[in-house]
Amino acid sequence: MPHRTFISFIWPSALAMILFIALPIVSVGLQSFYVQHEQVIEVVENCTPFGCTESTAVNTEATAELRAAEPLGRFNGAGTYTNRNHLAFNEIAEAWNTADSMSAFFKQVLNLPFYKALAFTLAYTFVVTPLVIILGFMIALAVNRVPGVLKGPTIFFSLLPMIVTPLIGSLILFWMIDAKGVIGGTLQIIFEDPNLSLKASPTLTWITIMVYGVWHHAPFAFVVFYAGLQTVPQDTLESAMIDGANRWERTRHVVIPHLTPLVTFIALIQLMDNFRVFEPIISFNASASATSLSWIIYNDLRGSDGAMLFGSAAATSMLTIIGVCILLAPVILRTWRANRRAA
Amino acid sequence: MQRKSPLWLTVVSMGFLGLWLMLAxxxxxxxxxxxxxxxxxxxxxxxxxxxxxxxxxxxxxxxxxxGGGYEGAWVKEEFWKATLNTGIMTLSVVAISLTLGTLGGYALSRSGFRYAFWILIIALVFRAMPHITLVSGYLLPFFELNLWGHLTTTIIVMVAINQPFTLWMLHSFFLNIPKDLDESAMVDGCTRFQAFRYVIIPVMWPGVITTGLFSFLLAYNDFALTGLLLTEENQTMVPKIAGFLGTTQEQGNVMYAVAAVVSATAPLFVLVLFFQRQIVSGLTAGAVKG
Structure with a gap:
């Protein structure tokens, strides 16, 4: 296809992506170097018959004017990146110097907002992804043995957790594990502890969110594996049987190697999706014990701590984008090498 | 040909499946x-x-x-407005993304040049970025240009965010349509556009429908964008439900939220019921071709 025709086909799509994905990234980058103007403080002289006193006051008018004139705020360099809410270099150095053991040091670091969120995001990504692959594979094997008529309904119900809106799916589970809900109530009876609450302890909250993650994503892995199982080469299976391979050996040496490329695909999609974990934290109301990178950006933008913190949100966004690139780097490098070899 | 499997294996497998279906x-x-x-x-x-x-x-x-919860949600809290907004938004997003996506995906699948590969890789990186990181780029410019809060803005933004995925999916569907088909039309004297219009469009619908389903799900399920880009009266269902949580828990109207959740889930059930086959084929389309 000549370049000119190619461009005439792709320009609407490319324009949309440049305007609303590429430029926003530039805008995020730019914003991350600015912070909101400080309030304009004036020294006001109050003169009374007994003499003059000087006091300082916020000039709201001037503040609003300044903010309207330069909405980006004032230049802050890399200040936002290094402050306490982001990479927190000073705090880490201090923790390193004062902490008497490694565990005390990590404990202090993980109390910093950015590292706390990063820790949960990474833990979630790397716990949920393998579990999703394993559970999805097991479901696919089981569904593959179901007689024909029942396959449709089985697949229908298996798809539900994935198709449901993440915010809604996690809400549904949240209501069930509520101390007054069915699962929460039952757990209290089982453990004979009327004060048991899955929401109270950070560890339990982490586990609950991860369980939700596996529940939500497992159907995706299941469907991909299930489709892969349909294309397992029957000849190879039969010759393996003739050679005396038992069921386990056939699964291990024929089925699993056939599905390995699918594992890479699922892992890639899952890493991307799990890294942006966000909605369950809102639904589970879990921000006290578990925050994610996406959640802290949301929190800054929503302005829940007063004003909307564009600079702070932008800095976290840039760090998140860098994180995504690191996560994807191995995949892209491999594709690039394969492409270069093919060319 | 399959040898009969031992009884214990059948029992374990069915028991596991039963447990999963219950969980699901x-x-x-x-x-x-x-x-x-x-x-x-x-x-x-x-x-x-x-x-x-x-x-x-x-x-x-x-x-x-x-029906108290439903009455409270739909009438008192005006959930019908949010439903209407969701309807307008999802339908527009699907229609626009598919139009842009089919053109782009077709071009990518037929171009033999290196840059087509790089466009796809860049699209993959865009696809991987958490949507909320982009929102922090939108907000300030949108406030300045007075674009914030409108349904139209959100629709356009969502179309753009949808593009990387739509391009990938339609690209792989178009690769499946033999090149000879449109090339022979061009040998017969069609231009590229005519070949696309008269040869490709009639056979592309299965792929377009599947891609459309996923665009629909993406727009319908989104919270990161709709939660931050819409004013309260323009809210769609998902941010509206998130809003319920703040207000209703204090007023003791949690059942409004429960009813709204059920209402918002119902269309998805219907969707899976009718399009199960397309969803399954769509999820695997990317995988099988690697």
Missing amino acids: SIPFLWTLWGSFKVEGDFFSKQDWQNAIYGIRTMVETGGLFT
């Missing part, structure tokens, strides 16, 4: 059932079985089922 379906059935009860039953302090038998519901309303 019971939360929905439970919430659907509970949405017709009063709060005292669905969140019962005494006994979770109250949610099944509806003891408090009998006492409070005189019937086994109550």
Whole structure:
């Protein structure tokens, strides 16, 4: 296809992506170097018959004017990146110097907002992804043995957790594990502890969110594996049987190697999706014990701590984008090498 | 040909599958059932079985089922407005993304040049970025240009965010349509556009429908964008439900939220019911081709 025709086909799509994905990234980058103007403080002289006193006051008018004139705020360099809410270099150095053991040091670091969120995001990504692959594979094997008529309904119900809106799916589970809900109530009876609450302890909250993650994503892995199982080469299976391979050996040496490329695909999609974990934290109301990178950006933008913190949100966004690139780097490098070899 | 499997394996496999199906379906059935009860039953302090038998519901309303939650959500909290907004938004997003996506995906699948590969890789990186990181780029410019809060802005933004995925998916569908088809049309004297219009468009619908389903799901399920880019009166269903949580928990109207959740899930059920085959084929389309 000549370049000119190619461009005439792709320009609407490319324009949309440049305007609303590429430029926003530039805008995020730019914003991350600015912070909101400080309030304009004036020294006001109050003169009374007994003499003059000087006091300082916020000039709201001037503040609003300044903010309207330069909405980006004032230049802050890399200040936002290094402050306490982001990479927190000073705090880490201090923790390193004062902490008497490694565990005390990590404990202090993980109390910093950015590292706390990063820790949960990474833990979630790397716990949920393998579990999703394993559970999805097991479901696919089981569904593959179901007689024909029942396959449709089985697949229908298996798809539900994935198709449901993440915010809604996690809400549904949240209501069930509520101390007054069915699962929460039952757990209290089982453990004979009327004060048991899955929401109270950070560890339990982490586990609950991860369980939700596996529940939500497992159907995706299941469907991909299930489709892969349909294309397992029957000849190879039969010759393996003739050679005396038992069921386990056939699964291990024929089925699993056939599905390995699918594992890479699922892992890639899952890493991307799990890294942006966000909605369950809102639904589970879990921000006290578990925050994610996406959640802290949301929190800054929503302005829940007063004003909307564009600079702070932008800095976290840039760090998140860098994180995504690191996560994807191995995949892209491999594709690039394969492409270069093919060319 | 398959040798008969041992009984224990069948039992284990069926038992596991049964457990999974329960895990997958019971939360929905439970919430659907509970949405017709009063709060005292669905969140019962005494006994979770109250949610099944509806003891408090009998006492409070005189019937086994109550539509109180639905009435509160749809009428009092004006959930119908949010539903209407969601309808407008998702339909526009699907229509526009598919139009842009088919053109772009077709070009990418037929171009033999290196840059087509790089466009796809860049699209993959864009696809991987959490949507909320882009929102922090939108907000300030949108406030300055007075674009913030409108449904139209959100639609356009969502179309753009949808593009990387749509391009990938349609690209792989178009690769499946033999090149000879449009090339022979061009040998017969068609231009590229005519070949696309008269040869490709008639055969592309299965792929377009599948891609459309996923664009629909993406727009319907989104919270990161809709939660931050829309004013309160323009809210779609998902941010509206998130908004319920803040207000209703204090007023004791959690059942409004439960009813709204059930209402918002129902269309998705219908969708899976009718398009199960397309969803399955769509999820695997990317995988099989690597």
